[in-house]
Amino acid sequence: MTFNSVPTPVMNSPARGLPARQSATLFTGGEPLTLASGRTFGPITAAYQTYGELTPARDNAIFVCHALTGDAHVAGRHDPDDRKPGWWDGFVGPGRPIDTDRYFVICANVFGGCQGTTGPADANPQTGKPWGPDFPFLTVADIVQVHQALVEHLGIERLLAAIGGSLGGMQVLEWAVRFPDRLASAIVLAAGAKLNAQGIAFNAVGRRAIYADPAFNSGHYYGSSGEPPRFGLALARMIAHITYLSEQSIELKFGRKLQHSAGLTYDLLKETEFQIESYLHHQGKRFVERFDANSYLLLTRAMDYFDLVESHGPLPDVFKKTDARFLVVSYTTDWLFPTSQSREIVRAMLDAGRHVSFAELESPHGHDAFLIESQLPMLGRLVTPFLETTYRANVAGKTPEKP
Amino acid sequence: MPAKRIYLPDPLVAVTDEVIMAQVDSGSRVVDMGCGNGRLLERLQSDHQCDVLGVELDLNEFAAALGRGLPIIRADLDDGLRDVPSGAFDVAVLSQTLQQIRRPLAVLDEMLRVARRALVVVPNFGHWRVRLQVVLGGRAPVTDSLPYEWFESPNVHFLTMIDFRDLASRGNFKIIKELPIIGDRAVDRAWLANLRAHSALYVLERAG
Numbered sequence A: 001m002t003f004n005s006v007p008t009p010v011m012n013s014p015a016r017g018l019p020a021r022q023s024a025t026l027f028t029g030g031e032p033l034t035l036a037s038g039r040t041f042g043p044i045t046a047a048y049q050t051y052g053e054l055t056p057a058r059d060n061a062i063f064v065c066h067a068l069t070g071d072a073h074v075a076g077r078h079d080p081d082d083r084k085p086g087w088w089d090g091f092v093g094p095g096r097p098i099d100t101d102r103y104f105v106i107c108a109n110v111f112g113g114c115q116g117t118t119g120p121a122d123a124n125p126q127t128g129k130p131w132g133p134d135f136p137f138l139t140v141a142d143i144v145q146v147h148q149a150l151v152e153h154l155g156i157e158r159l160l161a162a163i164g165g166s167l168g169g170m171q172v173l174e175w176a177v178r179f180p181d182r183l184a185s186a187i188v189l190a191a192g193a194k195l196n197a198q199g200i201a202f203n204a205v206g207r208r209a210i211y212a213d214p215a216f217n218s219g220h221y222y223g224s225s226g227e228p229p230r231f232g233l234a235l236a237r238m239i240a241h242i243t244y245l246s247e248q249s250i251e252l253k254f255g256r257k258l259q260h261s262a263g264l265t266y267d268l269l270k271e272t273e274f275q276i277e278s279y280l281h282h283q284g285k286r287f288v289e290r291f292d293a294n295s296y297l298l299l300t301r302a303m304d305y306f307d308l309v310e311s312h313g314p315l316p317d318v319f320k321k322t323d324a325r326f327l328v329v330s331y332t333t334d335w336l337f338p339t340s341q342s343r344e345i346v347r348a349m350l351d352a353g354r355h356v357s358f359a360e361l362e363s364p365h366g367h368d369a370f371l372i373e374s375q376l377p378m379l380g381r382l383v384t385p386f387l388e389t390t391y392r393a394n395v396a397g398k399t400p401e402k403p
Numbered sequence B: 001m002p003a004k005r006i007y008l009p010d011p012l013v014a015v016t017d018e019v020i021m022a023q024v025d026s027g028s029r030v031v032d033m034g035c036g037n038g039r040l041l042e043r044l045q046s047d048h049q050c051d052v053l054g055v056e057l058d059l060n061e062f063a064a065a066l067g068r069g070l071p072i073i074r075a076d077l078d079d080g081l082r083d084v085p086s087g088a089f090d091v092a093v094l095s096q097t098l099q100q101i102r103r104p105l106a107v108l109d110e111m112l113r114v115a116r117r118a119l120v121v122v123p124n125f126g127h128w129r130v131r132l133q134v135v136l137g138g139r140a141p142v143t144d145s146l147p148y149e150w151f152e153s154p155n156v157h158f159l160t161m162i163d164f165r166d167l168a169s170r171g172n173f174k175i176i177k178e179l180p181i182i183g184d185r186a187v188d189r190a191w192l193a194n195l196r197a198h199s200a201l202y203v204l205e206r207a208g
Helices: A140-153 A165-179 A196-213 A214-219 A228-242 A247-253 A275-290 A294-306 A309-313 A315-320 A337-350 A365-372 A373-398 B012-023 B039-048 B059-066 B104-114 B128-137 B161-170
Strands: A023-025 A044-051 A063-064 A104-109 A159-164 A185-189 A323-332 A356-361 B029-033 B049-058 B073-076 B089-095 B115-123 B172-184 B199-206
Touching: A023 A140, A044 A140, A063 A140, A063 A165, A063 A275, A104 A140, A140 A165, A140 A294, A159 A165, A159 A373, A165 A185, A165 A294, A165 A309, A185 A337, A185 A373, A196 A294, A214 A228, A228 A275, A228 A294, A228 A365, A247 A365, A309 A315, A309 A323, A315 A337, A323 A337, A323 A365, A323 A373, A337 A356, A356 A373, A356 B059, A365 A373, A373 B059, B012 B039, B012 B089, B012 B115, B012 B172, B012 B199, B029 B104, B039 B049, B049 B059, B049 B104, B089 B104, B104 B115, B104 B161, B104 B172, B104 B199, B115 B172, B161 B172, B161 B199
Parallel strands: A063 A104, A063 A159, A159 A185, A185 A323, A323 A356, A356 B073, B029 B049, B029 B089, B049 B073, B089 B115
Antiparallel strands: A023 A044, A044 A104, B115 B199, B172 B199
16 A cells, blocks of 8 residues: 555635545555455545545545445535535534534545446546446455545555445454454445345346346446346346335325326226335436446445455454444344344454444434435434543543543 | 422432543443433543443434543333443443333343443332322322322333342342442441432342
């Protein structure tokens, strides 16, 4: 990994105002990234955004790890006229639970993604054509290595915290295990030490939908001659989206309400009679506008492969190596990453004698609860004091004479 | 109707904390079951250099304990401490909480699973003021150590010191120490303790 001089991120991103899109080229020259698969790869462009200001001591940096289909744009609007702000705008910003008036927040698009960081839709420098299916197979550990390289590139030796939900939570766990001296704390939301078989099953159906789309063409669908596999990708999104909701949240939002007609039409070819159908179609349609199918295949596989025990050994031993304080949060109606999976890591952390806090929060919103605006204040009540005390303990730990 | 019909001279919470502090060795590993906002744990951590963990169900209290920088697990004591490994602690504390638990014996068992020693502080419903309220006043008791009206009380069990000894004899543990708390002091032995103590502290260990 290369350790470059600090590119003064603060200048580009005022604490208030519009976040700037930034990028860094990592693993350049003769120092490529060695992937979990054994293959080497580089250079890698990391697209990231920062918010707030880094303190002179560089001890207030928080890295936000986005989930499967997120991006670096975590908060604010690039343009005042943008229809929507960043994906975690209710949680990150001035005066928000992760207060950018106090903390320096970094969020980067994951390696293998399609929102600015090097991924399969980018050109292979050797051929000048998009990598497509030839892009190297990658894992959560590879994603984290790129994050860590970016953090070093920004001149930050130790993060105050890494935080993330779902696939983001997996990254946080991997980070705490792989780079124990680089994190003062780790906040793991709606995640687990592995993806369970049920999760792999849903991912498998999503991938099948993409493979089965004739437009997929074994992943070679880029360029003017091809068409992206919109049908397959939309279907994959629809299936996945159901797993992010809960029986309760679907019932609350849609129930059995009909979309157009006043009554049932008894017409088999009418595809959207119920509101929930229309909603899922809409989700699928919107998703294909912003996501690349090869990235989806790659990242769901990275998720499938994630298993701390498999890659690092028995959990209590794994966590004995970590140094971060942990905050683990699960949600009552999350059936994709049920509370039992959070409990599994908490038990192992306690077994390893780690500083860990854990809460299961009540929410009807299923796996998505950590992203839902109305649920953020409840999460903030835990995250805000956790960050504050971590910051204080960190500063006290660095000063030899304690008050 | 005000909740308190009787006022005891000392803030009970501070007294209980002091009594518990005196029973915990420096550097012990302590889990506080029903730790509230973590007040006691913070003191154990700073004054006795203890390695601590809190357990609390109420989210407001949980957040307050996080604000003290304490590690804390959100759990209902009636569900047991599923996440806590056996023998992970030297001392498990249960302060003024046993009377609110549906299955006290199961919780005492859990405490002695995760810790070598259990410190239990319980209100004594045998206290003379309580008895007077019931016998002469004809009312359910409301005191400093029992500050709730009967219809809103979280207390689901009412026990005296004699009752606690009886409970202990039914489980696989023995009472190492019994300290009646009279006023603001825990005493080794007291004349008519079951009448005079508003609370009592028990130290329990496995019987065999």
